[in-house]
Amino acid sequence: MFPWVYGFSWTPGHVIFVGVFLTVAAAVAVTVFLAVFRSVQDFRRGKARQIAWQSHFHDLPASDRACRHALTGELKGRVCDNGFDCRQCSVHARLTAIETAPPAGRLYHRGHTWVRPAGDGTLLVGLDEIATKLLGSVGQAAAPPAGTVLEANAPAFTVRKKGAEFRILSPVDGVIVESHDGSQGWFARVKPAENYSDVHLLRGHEATAWFQREVDRLQMAACQVNGMPALADGGVLEGDLSEVLPPGVWESLSAEMLLDS
């Protein structure tokens, strides 16, 4: 194969044959090397987390990636391609340009967490009703300790229940200043980051529409289970869902709701 190996000759056939092979081998090696190199670069530039989330996000079923403006009916059937991060979304910016009213009450993240200004410059972060129904109360042990840096859309902490594991996504950028067991509805008090923005969070009638859809999904899944309190108005879900739903359905449903595919 090489000039120094017995039997090699500089005939066109030999040269083409070996040349093509070495080119292919080199191309494969270079491409793999490039992938490794780029991965290292991503880490250096701190893009690793964003890439990981985008990758997760793209694996979600299309129905789970519905744009907030599709939920409210402003747009038809739009699937989000920004990883639920409306802060960089031009469509969102265009549609909300006229909206000036300051947000009131809770702002919801698509991973079923919420944020509420505590009034003293900090933010309270908690699990919403659906997440609580699915997981029960989180407990102090699971909540992240003070000093933990949170990044929007990145995992904030992990909940284990009935052998299943779910990671809870953080709704905001910031640092936890106080963690709580969730008994009062919130699990962390967060000092927002400097570039804190809440435009990616659902509010007002968006939140209502989204919440309604999520309840519908739960209802749909719950319908097949005997003895499940399925309420026509979709308002209240009774009981601990992990007890009522069959384990497979409960885990799959919880994972989808919490955006943990």
Place this chain on the structure above:
Amino acid sequence: MTRRATPGKAARYGMIIDLDRCNGCGACMIACAVENNVPPPDAKATPRTGLNWVRVFRVETATRPAFVPVMCMQCGDETPCVSVCPQNAVDVDPSTGVVGQIPERCLGCRYCMAACPYQARVFNWRDPQWPAGMEQALNPNVSARQRGTVEKCNFCHGRWHAAVEAAANEGKTGSVSYTPACVEACPAQAIEFGDLNDAAFAAKARAAGAFRLLEPLGTGPKVYYRTGRAEVRGAVSGLIEEAKNGQRS
């Protein structure tokens, strides 16, 4: 680059087998096996797994049967086995015209065997074994082959080596002559061995009644057959018109 044969000028060794003389005794097969260190067949060997470098076929014809010894034809043109070998274990020796098969380079893929229209190549399906003491009687001029490699007739190349060495020992130059074992052993003297570059031998090979096996394939075999019987030529040569002639006569 010019290639010069080691001693003297290049030869093109060939054979002429007289089918009218061959009586199918099989002495050539035995002499070949002894000369070339072919191990005796094991208990389970069949004619299809045996290590025969030369095989004598019995061919039925319209009259009485003919016997056809078939060995490697040392194809001269577009040698089918040489181009297919993936790792150059087969080549044509320009100084003798013999197709060389080097078992030590052989992978045992058997592609060359599939390529050979004469089925002149055999494979070592198992480890070669000799009865106790018989290793002492092996021919030192021929190296024994390993299991998993292909081997075939090379016109008793060990004898050629011996002839070259003997000539050098005597300080002689020029071409050497030697006789393959099968030629020597044939009691009917049906096989003639010679150099096709030699005009007299070449003329004999191309004389009337001579033919080669499967000539239309274009492999240029250097083993010639001759017979005076048209029906034998028809049944053996593989030529369609010959076959028709053979049936008519």
Place this chain on the structure above:
Amino acid sequence: MVSALDRAWIPRGVVRAPLTRFGLWVGLWLGVFAVGAYAMYLCLADGLFHTNMDNRYVFGLWIFLDLTVIALGAGAFFTGFLLYVLRKKELKAVINSAVVLGLICYSGAMVILAVDVGQPLRAWFTYWYPNAHSMLAEVTFCITCYLLVLCIEYVPILLKNRRLRGIGGYLVFEHELHKLMVVFALIGTLLSFFHQGSLGGLFGVLRGRPFAFREGFAIWPSTFFLFILSAIAAGPSFIALTTWLVEKISRRRLISAEAYDTLARISGKMLMLYVLMKSLDTLFWLNQTAPARGFPAHRFYEFGNFGGWTLFIEIVILGLLPGLALIHAPLRAKRPVLLAAALAACAGVTLNRFVLTIQTMALPTLPFDRLMSYWPSWQEFAAFGAVVAYGVLVYSFSFRYLTLFPQERELTRAELMQRSQEA
């Protein structure tokens, strides 16, 4: 403990068989594998006399099946080419499965080849002292390179596993590798093109075997191109067929009807093209190539077992008919028709490989020689069984723990919804 671990590795939102049933399934195939591994050991440690191959049948069951699985495994490169290069998005539904199938087919073929050659420890000779004129050298180079490419293509599928994706930079590497997948798709296409062709060329260049020999273009005989065509015609059919089989065994729905339709349509078109070319080639060979070498057509087909019917079945029954069924939209819309046609297409390629290997070996070239038959030994069957078992095991584990069919989750949910509405 084990079941918790098992559960943690299964992708979210899909339903898999209980661990015990999966264990039984794996155990069954491990048994098949063990028997075959023993047969392989016999051949490697003792010699190839354990097979029923002989100096006439130098290629037997193994080479025939190797050629077949490599042809069927062509679905991997062709799907990759259609998806990444021609941007046929519908095929995203099967690409992962196709890659795993390709990996299994190629690695399995390599394992069998390693047993089949007499001196496997000398395999590196082909790299060190290659004969550039040999089709087999080209096949060796291309297949090993392509196996490497398939392994690389398998990496992103593996890294997307639910547990592995959480580890360090796995997902980032997966992301970067996936962005470059078009390079591998192109290299894979180039390599596959050449080795599928060279496998055909392997027989087409045998000038000493008029039954296999074909004229061609430059250094490539016509079988070179026919093998490529037939492989890419059967590849999508094989993927449709295996997907259906996995659906039946796992009792899940895995891909949409549209994905089936796309696979069938592509397969049908390529099959029709192949049948046309194959017919032309056969006519030319029977009337021109073979007679010129002293072998009129009737000499090939005057043997009882290998009569002209093989040609008819190969081209018409297993070529033209499934081709017609697959290009006709209303026909292929019927699932049983689609599956039967896909099966016929795969069988047609299998028969083609059988004819070129076994029939070529069976037919005598010397006019005074005769047709010979061959039946593989149990070791040959068992060794191939081991490769099948290996493939089933790799696929089973991949299917259980990796996302081979991205549409499965949505289909599962739709199914659950439907069932709940019916209840």
Place this chain on the structure above:
Amino acid sequence: MKIARFLSYFSGLAISLAAGWTVLPQALYKEVPQPASFSHAAHTGEKGGMQCTDCHAFRTDGSFAGVPKLETCAGCHAEPVGETASEKRFVEEFVKKEREPQWQIYSRQPDNAWFPHSVHVTRGKLACEGCHGSHGKSAALPAYRVNRITGYSQTVMAGMRMDDCVACHRQRGLSHSCLDCHK
């Protein structure tokens, strides 16, 4: 910090390479002692004045005899001719007892290689040094280290690998197909 990491990386690499370079050959080869010590230098050149062919002779039929038998040695060394202890021991151990020394042959070729000395030396007029290097001037026999797998000597004299044979044949325009040298 960075330097420390580099250092640890390269020292690790160096240790691995060194280990691979030294340990592996040690494991692959085993040393076999020669039956007696022998100095080519003492016999040839100005000191001994002998030619290679005086001991490594061609037989009367023209073939090459290889390493000399005991009788050749005994021709001069029936009694010690010098003062060295090794010679004395050789005479005591082998010559007196008529015990043939089993020399290990550095230049032993594989069974399938055909190398006639007469073709190369008598006819081709090749000098011994062309293939055997300066073996004839060595003061002591080098260690004979045999490959545990192949059974061949590790120290092959200069110019005795297949590549060397082929290169020489090519250079001289001689035939170099497989069968020219393989049997």
